[in-house]
Amino acid sequence: DAGVTQSPTHLIKTRGQHVTLRCSPISGHKSVSWYQQVLGQGPQFIFQYYEKEERGRGNFPDRFSARQFPNYSSELNVNALLLGDSALYLCASTEIPQSPNEKLFFGSGTQLSVL
Amino acid sequence: AQSVTQLGSHVSVSEGALVLLRCNYSSSVPPYLFWYVQYPNQGLQLLLKYTTGATLVKGINGFEAEFKKSETSFHLTKPSAHMSDAAEYFCAVRKDSGNTPLVFGKGTRLSVIA
Numbered sequence: 001d002a003g004v005t006q007s008p009t010h011l012i013k014t015r016g017q018h019v020t021l022r023c024s025p026i027s028g029h030k031s032v033s034w035y036q037q038v039l040g041q042g043p044q045f046i047f048q049y050y051e052k053e054e055r056g057r058g059n060f061p062d063r064f065s066a067r068q069f070p071n072y073s074s075e076l077n078v079n080a081l082l083l084g085d086s087a088l089y090l091c092a093s094t095e096i097p098q099s100p101n102e103k104l105f106f107g108s109g110t111q112l113s114v115l
Numbered sequence: 116a117q118s119v120t121q122l123g124s125h126v127s128v129s130e131g132a133l134v135l136l137r138c139n140y141s142s143s144v145p146p147y148l149f150w151y152v153q154y155p156n157q158g159l160q161l162l163l164k165y166t167t168g169a170t171l172v173k174g175i176n177g178f179e180a181e182f183k184k185s186e187t188s189f190h191l192t193k194p195s196a197h198m199s200d201a202a203e204y205f206c207a208v209r210k211d212s213g214n215t216p217l218v219f220g221k222g223t224r225l226s227v228i229a
Contacts, residue, residue, distance in 0.1 A: 040222075042205050042207075043217075106158030
């Protein structure tokens with residue numbers, strides 16, 4: 001079975017532009033989470049979706065938005081890009097979020113560079 | 116709120132030596148604790164986790180960690196380092212209930228010297 005897949009793997013944008021990142025979860029997983037990992041830091045939680053509904057939101061500005069589709073894939077959108085948005089964006093999927101036996105499976109990420 | 120502190124942003128050990136990566140947590144309620152590993156250009160992979168029960172947890176690749184409530188610690192160890200263990204290691208915490216996500220530490224880069 002395929003793992004969590006993310007596209008694109010690398011992306012270069014300029015300040016003020018908009019970006020859309022995509023994630024396909026492991027087959028059978030209904031929950032997707034997004035994390036931002038700035039160079040030298042640990043991943044920071046952005047959003048979690050389960051069954052197409054938002055289940056959690058981290059401390060990120062409204063420029064960040066996401067959605068989950070009926071096939072459980074997900075998009076992360078970032079508007080009005082800033083230099084500080086440059087980071088590795090990780091997607092993780094799980095069967096049932098925040099259950100005692102929850103196990104997150106991470107994709108390899110999308111490396112976003114904002115110039 | 117939960118938080119994690121990883122002591123030492125970079126640890127270097129010789130091949131065959133003991134690996135010890137330190138993690139201390141802060142949580143107002145009993146926590147779930149995790150260690151993840153990240154190899155270059157890859158996502159994170161779960162090494163082990165503590166939820167309830169036995170405080171010594173064994174994970175993949177010969178790693179283990181012990182939950183010590185009195186010390187609020189969850190240090191990661193491996194008796195003998197391999198070159199393939201060189202990677203970034205992240206400790207993470209989550210409340211054992213409620214709608215809360217993982218909170219990660221800043222990571223510790225492990226280098227293994229031949």
